[in-house]
Amino acid sequence: MASEAFRGEFYQKVDGKARVSIPAAFRRILESEDPSSPEFPRPRIYMVYGGKKRNFVECYSKAGADRLAEQIEAMELGSPARDRAERDLISRSVMVEIDPEGRIVLPPKVREKMGFAGEDPLAGEAAFAGFTNRFKLYRREVYEAEMAEEDDDDDVDPLALVGRASRGG
Secondary structure, eight states: OOSSOBOSEEEEEOOTTSEEEOOHHHHHHHHHTSOOOSSOOSOEEEEEOOOTTOOSEEEEOHHHHHHHHHHHHTSOTTOHHHHHHIIIIIITEEEEEOOTTSEEEOOHHHHHHHTOTTOSSOOOEEEEEEEBTEEEEEEHHHHHHHHHHHTTSSSOOHHHHHHHHHTTO
């Protein structure tokens, strides 16, 4: 279990070289869950860009990516569900190292998923949204539109949902 959760919303500029700074709070978690080694002296992010209906990239720490892989490996070998999970969450992912300045270069498949592909320069902002054991990376406009659509979608208090989940119902 992670010692700290990815929390909050952050907006960061994507520069003309497709670089974006990782929010400091997220960087600390990524560093703590990926201790330095001779092979990988810098912390890594595992970016999942699979899933046709997803308009975001799901990002995991090294420890989080390992836990996800373990969950998938526990699924029935050869089952359609496992095949899909492996294809969309393992095959369609990329590992990126964080540079000494706390930035990453968004890989082409990630840029494409976020809607930055084909732009020159890559003007725009990325939205980082914390989701406890992972964070999601969106193009800012997409994130804001999705949040506006989901906000006040119903009259349920979010704390009541947490209470329901902890009671198993």
